[in-house]
Amino acid sequence: MIKSIKASKSEKILFTFLISLAIFAFTSFFLLKNKCLFVEKNNLSKLKFNKPNNIAVMNVECGNVIIELYPDISPKAVERFKILIEQKMYDGSTFYKVSENTFIQAGDIEYGNINNLDYSKIGSGVSGLGLLKSELSNDFIFVEGSVGFARTTDFDTEDSEFFITLKEIPIYQGEYTPIGKVIYGLDILKTIKKGNKAIYVLRPDYINTFRMFKFN
């Protein structure tokens, strides 16, 4: 007959500790590693928009980012942005330039696509649609979620690259062409992968699809 042995108090504590450690390790590895876990996905069928013609939907790893475009402020820039979206040229475009809690940048069609990422030339690619004249507004304030066309150090060099601000940046007022503003999905953008101390990101996150909103 086997005699049952009662665990001592210290053995119980050790056992409980090991179980807790295993649970912690499991959750850390499978749950907390998922950066999208606590981010709202933005179900399009449940959202209503005042100007549905000017709504663009950017799908990234963690869900949909909804952007309202401002053709009244920058008509040419928004027209170009819509063409790039409708021709699906932003699909696969990487967020190769990320300044933590400040801005994220994507849209290099030529060298910044996830399927053709060229770090030696990134940021200098063109869309093939030509350069745009800057449409600057001294009244437009770049707040959290503002979307603007990127350019070189010279004005009138906008093409396809765009940035989204993650905080208010007053110094950008009158410096960059505004395109629109993120109205849903800022939390999603904050999960976009950052560089390790650098502004350029290795193995960056990218845009799955970028489409104009379809409404009935």
Next chain:
Amino acid sequence: MKILILFILIFHISHVNAGEIYNLIKIPNLEIYKLKNDNNIRYLSAKGNFKIGVNKNVTCDKVNINNLNSKFPLIEKNLNLYNSNFLNKIKLKYIVFCENLFISEINTGGIPDNKNRTLILDINFNQKYFERMIHHEIFHMIQNSYRKVFDENEFSSFNEDSFNYAECSTCSDRLNLDLYENTDGFLTEYSKSIPSEDMAEIFSFLMVNQNIINEKIKNDKILSNKVNFIKYSLAKIDKNIL
């Protein structure tokens, strides 16, 4: 090769504060000092030391904020002499304040950069010449934007035939900024270095103390021609500056 370029790119950028201001004017470690001004100029200050330029040959140290606060009213007063339309034309929007500014290990008061619409100023520059230095550097921005208007050959032709400028502004020992008693065609020793410095010296005196110039040109035909050239050329850009 691409991996090497990527490594270099990341290594270099990882050591700078690559925030929103860096993204705009390519100078790291800056913060806003004063943003809203009547002539739309924006003042930035170095919150940390920085190195920029080819081979990082431009270096400057962070500002002591009390030092800057004490000198800012004088700087602002001088920059308020320029209207926003004129500043747009000469591509000047950002003034960067720092201390101990060096270019290729040569101490300097200011460095103009038309491409980034920026003028870097060393707030510790000799106070005796500080106001003039501001306008002197601004003239370089004017000339950079209007090379044909401020033609150096035409300007040089006012000198006596026997006079020759140096090859470059720092490759001569003509560096003194004090006003000559007897001008003889040149306001300062530094005016004799190269034509653009000569023009910049005249412009700086015109902005700070026109009376001195008016007095000097009475008996100096060469200087008088040069001053008229600067005034006439400047009027082509903006009639209200002088």
